[in-house]
Amino acid sequence: MLNAYSLVPWLTLIPLLGAGIILLLHPKRTSEIRFIAIGATVFTLLLAVFFFFAYKPLVNGYQFTALIPWVPSLGISYHVGLDGIGVVMVLLHAILSVCGAFVSRSIGQNVKQYFIFYLILVASIFGVFTSLDLFFLYLFYEIAVIPLFPLIGMWGSQNREYAAMKLTLYISLGAVIALVGLLSIYLASGLQTFDLILLSQQAKTQAFSTYFQLWCAPLLIFGFGVVASLWPFHSWSPIGYAAAPTAVSMLHAGVLKKLGIFIIIRLVLTLLPEGAKFWLPLVAVLCVVNILYGAWAAMAQKDMKFVIGFASVSHMGYAFLGIACLNQIGLTGTVFFMFAHGIMAALCFALIGFIYDQTHTRMIPDLGGLAKQLPFITVCFVMAAFASSGLPGFANFVSEILIFFGAWERYRWQTILAIFGIVITATYMLRMVQNVFFGAPRTEWAKLNDAKGFFVKLPFGFLVAVLLIFGFWPSLLLNVIRPTTEALIEAHASIFEKQPIALVENTPMIKKENR
Amino acid sequence: MNEFIVQSPWTMFGPEIGLTALILIVLFFELFSKVSASNIIRGSILGAFFIFIILLLLWPMSGTALYGMFQLNSLSIFLKGLFLSSSVLTLCMVKEYRESLGERLSDFVLLILVATLGAFFLASANDLITLFITIEWMTISLYVLTSYLKTDEYALEAGTKYLIMGAFSSALFLYGISFVYGTVGGIHFDQIRMALPHVQQIPLFLVGLLLILAGIGFKVSAFPFQLWVPDVYQGAPTPVTAFLSVASKTAGFAALIKILFVALNPIQLNWSALIAFLSATTLLYGNLGALGQTNMKRLFAYSSIGHAGYLLMGIASGTEMGIGAVFFYLVAYAISNLTAFLAIVIANRELKSGEIVDYRGLGEKSPILAGVFFLSLLSLGGIPPLAGFFGKFLVLQAAVSRGYVWLATLGAVNVIISLYYYLSVVKEMYFKQSGSVERKIKIGRPAKVLLILLAIVTIGIGIWQEPVLYLSKSAAHTLF
Numbered sequence: 002m003l004n005a006y007s008l009v010p011w012l013t014l015i016p017l018l019g020a021g022i023i024l025l026l027h028p029k030r031t032s033e034i035r036f037i038a039i040g041a042t043v044f045t046l047l048l049a050v051f052f053f054f055a056y057k058p059l060v061n062g063y064q065f066t067a068l069i070p071w072v073p074s075l076g077i078s079y080h081v082g083l084d085g086i087g088v089v090m091v092l093l094h095a096i097l098s099v100c101g102a103f104v105s106r107s108i109g110q111n112v113k114q115y116f117i118f119y120l121i122l123v124a125s126i127f128g129v130f131t132s133l134d135l136f137f138l139y140l141f142y143e144i145a146v147i148p149l150f151p152l153i154g155m156w157g158s159q160n161r162e163y164a165a166m167k168l169t170l171y172i173s174l175g176a177v178i179a180l181v182g183l184l185s186i187y188l189a190s191g192l193q194t195f196d197l198i199l200l201s202q203q204a205k206t207q208a209f210s211t212y213f214q215l216w217c218a219p220l221l222i223f224g225f226g227v228v229a230s231l232w233p234f235h236s237w238s239p240i241g242y243a244a245a246p247t248a249v250s251m252l253h254a255g256v257l258k259k260l261g262i263f264i265i266i267r268l269v270l271t272l273l274p275e276g277a278k279f280w281l282p283l284v285a286v287l288c289v290v291n292i293l294y295g296a297w298a299a300m301a302q303k304d305m306k307f308v309i310g311f312a313s314v315s316h317m318g319y320a321f322l323g324i325a326c327l328n329q330i331g332l333t334g335t336v337f338f339m340f341a342h343g344i345m346a347a348l349c350f351a352l353i354g355f356i357y358d359q360t361h362t363r364m365i366p367d368l369g370g371l372a373k374q375l376p377f378i379t380v381c382f383v384m385a386a387f388a389s390s391g392l393p394g395f396a397n398f399v400s401e402i403l404i405f406f407g408a409w410e411r412y413r414w415q416t417i418l419a420i421f422g423i424v425i426t427a428t429y430m431l432r433m434v435q436n437v438f439f440g441a442p443r444t445e446w447a448k449l450n451d452a453k454g455f456f457v458k459l460p461f462g463f464l465v466a467v468l469l470i471f472g473f474w475p476s477l478l479l480n481v482i483r484p485t486t487e488a489l490i491e492a493h494a495s496i497f498e499k500q501p502i503a504l505v506e507n508t509p510m511i512k513k514e515n516r
Numbered sequence: 517m518n519e520f521i522v523q524s525p526w527t528m529f530g531p532e533i534g535l536t537a538l539i540l541i542v543l544f545f546e547l548f549s550k551v552s553a554s555n556i557i558r559g560s561i562l563g564a565f566f567i568f569i570i571l572l573l574l575w576p577m578s579g580t581a582l583y584g585m586f587q588l589n590s591l592s593i594f595l596k597g598l599f600l601s602s603s604v605l606t607l608c609m610v611k612e613y614r615e616s617l618g619e620r621l622s623d624f625v626l627l628i629l630v631a632t633l634g635a636f637f638l639a640s641a642n643d644l645i646t647l648f649i650t651i652e653w654m655t656i657s658l659y660v661l662t663s664y665l666k667t668d669e670y671a672l673e674a675g676t677k678y679l680i681m682g683a684f685s686s687a688l689f690l691y692g693i694s695f696v697y698g699t700v701g702g703i704h705f706d707q708i709r710m711a712l713p714h715v716q717q718i719p720l721f722l723v724g725l726l727l728i729l730a731g732i733g734f735k736v737s738a739f740p741f742q743l744w745v746p747d748v749y750q751g752a753p754t755p756v757t758a759f760l761s762v763a764s765k766t767a768g769f770a771a772l773i774k775i776l777f778v779a780l781n782p783i784q785l786n787w788s789a790l791i792a793f794l795s796a797t798t799l800l801y802g803n804l805g806a807l808g809q810t811n812m813k814r815l816f817a818y819s820s821i822g823h824a825g826y827l828l829m830g831i832a833s834g835t836e837m838g839i840g841a842v843f844f845y846l847v848a849y850a851i852s853n854l855t856a857f858l859a860i861v862i863a864n865r866e867l868k869s870g871e872i873v874d875y876r877g878l879g880e881k882s883p884i885l886a887g888v889f890f891l892s893l894l895s896l897g898g899i900p901p902l903a904g905f906f907g908k909f910l911v912l913q914a915a916v917s918r919g920y921v922w923l924a925t926l927g928a929v930n931v932i933i934s935l936y937y938y939l940s941v942v943k944e945m946y947f948k949q950s951g952s953v954e955r956k957i958k959i960g961r962p963a964k965v966l967l968i969l970l971a972i973v974t975i976g977i978g979i980w981q982e983p984v985l986y987l988s989k990s991a992a993h994t995l996f
Contacts, residue, residue, distance in 0.1 A: 072981055074989070136909075140900040147899050150939060154947040162947050166939060170932055177928035180909075184916040184924065 007067035009081045009131050015044050016124035020117045028113040038116040042099045049095035056088045058484045076194035080133040085485030086336050090130045093343045097255045098123040100460035101248035104351050107358045118148040129260050135183050135195040146172045157244040164244035171237040172228050179224025182217050189213050201271045205492055211275050218276025221269050229261030230314045232291040239310030247354025254313045255347035259339040262320050274493035285325035289415045291318030292422035300429045305363040308433055309349045316342050323404040327497040331407025332486040334400050341396035345388045348464040352382045359449050370442035374449040379438045381461045386434045388468050390427035396471035522579035528588045530570045531596055535633045538563040546622040553621035557611050560625055564604045571597050587642040594991035595639035595770050602762045603632040605854040609755040612861045631657035635767050644693045644703040647771055655682050662752040674751025681744040689731025695724025705779040716785050735768030739797040742821050749817030757813055758857035761820040762850045769827055777995040792832035792923050799825030803933040812870050822934055823849055826911050833914035836996045841910035843988030848903035852895035855970040859889035866957045872944055879946040882957035886945045888967040893938040895974050898931050903977035
């Protein structure tokens with residue numbers, strides 16, 4: 002079962018090797034540096050596509066696993082593998098890191114350092130998505146946070162120093178709080194191992210005590226919730242995105258935010274089901290605040306990046322709502338949503354970055370009538386706006402519908418309010434499209450150049466294509482996700498059911514089935 | 517653990533004899549020949565490597581000498597290795613610092629070696645008097661080193677302050693020993709341990725212990741005995757600051773661990789809550805105090821108080837795992853802090869200032885110096901995959917295992933506070949352009965190689981933790 006020749010570690014190793022090669026190059030050789038960075042990310046994309054198609058959805062458990070004992074005395078091992086959720090997230094991240102490397106062409110100074118940090122960021126996010134060991138999961142998560150500090154601080158725009166510091170400290174604070182939770186799990190299990198598979202087997206047969214679950218679960222939910230900008234821990238997010246360089250905004254809004262939700266699904270739902278059941282109704286309330294408050298704040302923004310920044314805060318609410326359902330439909334919806342939203346948010350940031358590089362402003366009142374000069378960009382942006390508003394035909398629509406179906410039974414009011422959030426989203430997105438791209442053309446923007454050439458158009462066209470492909474053919478993704486989420490819910494079905502736990506356990510019939 | 521019992525005291529005293537010989541050779545060359553100061557440093561570093569080899573040869577052995585006053589075991593060899601490494605790195609720093617010291621450089625080297633010899637005996641001390649004498653031995657060398665720059669008023673202030681506070685703490689320590697001797701009837705650790713069931717209810721014995729702990733509290737800069745630290749660290753010559761913050765602190769922790777685990781028994785006398793409380797206050801004082809600092813060495817003074825808090829956290833757990841964590845942390849801290857100080861020595865020399873704002877634009881002026889400094893700051897802040905991270909990880913794990921979840925959470929929050937001030941330095945170095953177009957800083961080849969080597973070691977320990985973990989665990993194992 003253990004395959005030492007698994008390709009999964011290469012997802013992390015290839016970008017790291019790329020960073021190592023760039024470190025040795027002379028800073029002036031920028032074209033080679035770019036080539037290596039793009040090459041490394043393209044390699045990981047090829048691997049990710051391979052995993053996506055080679056993954057066998059109907060086989061239970063993790064696939065492509067590899068295990069290297071690391072610190073045996075503490076039970077730390079480098080254990081990697083992918084399940085249906087991991088495969089989808091790896092694909093998302095690989096797509097975005099390639100596109101991010103392409104749009105990083107606008108970086109002019111300190112190219113060498115930029116790509117080193119960028120590749121470390123890419124590698125560590127792959128590390129989180131593939132780790133099956135709590136220690137390495139945390140390790141890669143923390144490594145992912147640190148490159149953001151120089152990336153935003155050195156290559157960012159307005160308010161970059163403040164934004165970089167705030168973002169780094171907020172996310173690290175969440176991480177270390179969660180670390181206390183992870184260490185508690187390690188010690189409470191009594192297995193002397195950080196291995197997720199062993200721990201989840203133990204959680205199935207001989208669960209952690211209810212008291213432990215109740216105090217440990219919030220450490221993880223809120224600790225990792227910070228990076229997913231759960232209200233009220235979201236305030237770093239719009240400022241950070243506004244200051245970050247384009248590729249970092251793309252990766253951050255597209256993938257890094259999803260790390261939080263991914264880890265909550267992977268750890269809290271599998272290891273601490275009772276804790277999840279106790280705390281997630283609160284999250285369901287908070288996430289409605291996320292949706293409505295984020296959308297409302299986005300309405301009031303004049304800076305395009307802030308609009309998308311608050312929109313992403315708002316959208317993460319749907320993902321949390323999907324987890325809080327604690328059923329298979331909602332959870333599948335959440336994973337699909339993470340994928341769709343990642344592509345969409347990255348597309349928005351890439352397009353805004355493209356416009357900003359030429360106009361040097363992102364203020365909506367200063368822009369207008371850009372459609373005439375930038376037809377290609379306009380089309381892409383309209384697509385992104387439609388996707389963001391959940392229009393049928395885009396992947397986002399499918400995922401949001403799934404989340405609402407899943408949530409309807411358990412959280413009726415929250416679902417109604419969340420659906421109302423979509424209306425607000427449509428309002429501000431379409432208003433932004435109208436004010437920026439349509440209306441009377443302005444003389445100062447008459448000389449703008451549209452995206453020309455294959456490699457400039459590639460990232461935008463690619464992302465739009467992905468959104469449309471999975472919008473029209475959702476089963477391609479759903480067939481991969483569903484078995485995993487089903488197994489996840491099934492493992493603790495008796496706890497996640499709506500009835501009180503005691504009633505279920507007293508019924509001999511159900512107990513029999515569980516065996 | 518299989519340990520060879522050594523009978524011959526000559527074997528046991530190998531490292532000490534080697535170091536004494538080295539000191540005599542340095543003294544001889546200084547007095548009777550015209551060897552240049554840099555060659556003296558080179559020779560001492562070479563000699564240190566020979567002593568290192570002796571330590572490696574001694575590794576799994578154990579034994580006692582001088583009627584049980586002197587003890588050789590994994591713990592003492594581990595500590596000696598740590599002391600020796602930090603004094604070698606300090607000597608490398610002195611080499612970069614030699615311009616400020618001028619003619620009197622060889623005495624400086626000599627004093628560092630003498631302090632190291634004191635630390636060697638401390639690592640093997642097995643009774644209270646030896647412990648006291650070796651601590652004093654080390655501290656008296658450091659008094660002289662601190663005020664070595666005779667014309668600098670900050671250095672003189674620092675020296676005086678350190679002398680007064682140090683003398684005061686020694687007095688407390690000695691006074692405490694007298695109480696313990698009076699109640700136990702002996703000063704040997706084994707005697708105290710045997711007598712513990714009878715004496716642990718006697719108030720005078722407990723008062724004596726508290727006084728001893730207070731005396732050591734000064735050395736490890738634990739709250740509320742930390743007041744001298746910022747001024748002394750700021751005023752002392754930078755290599756001495758480095759030596760104080762690493763070797764002297766390690767010595768203090770070695771003494772503390774010896775008293776708490778060898779002389780006392782964590783099961784019989786429960787001091788854990790007291791140490792946990794000290795750990796919490798020390799953490800908060802150090803890290804909050806560091807927030808407003810503008811001078812680099814002063815910032816490091818406060819941050820070193822913060823690190824003492826983490827080390828106390830590991831001790832508070834009172835388990836073998838916790839002490840192993842403390843030893844790992846000490847190694848990681850020594851490497852990262854000495855790397856940082858090497859960078860500070862070079863940067864202060866080139867920038868002619870020790871203020872944090874003057875580090876502005878260092879990233880452009882010298883990418884290697886700034887890069888390695890950045891790495892060491894991240895390691896001190898506890899960022900993976902660097903050495904400091906795994907140390908913090910182990911210490912927090914030990915605290916949680918003992919049930920101090922509140923303390924671990926406090927430690928976790930303090931990681932963020934420390935990250936703030938470490939990253940503020942990074943911000944100065946990288947995000948801001950220096951006002952004028954200045955020349956690039958040129959670093960000599962040996963310094964460059966050393967910086968890169970230290971960076972590799974910092975990353976290496978963080979990724980492949982097993983070797984250091986094995987050493988620290990074996991060292992901790994001898995206590996239980």
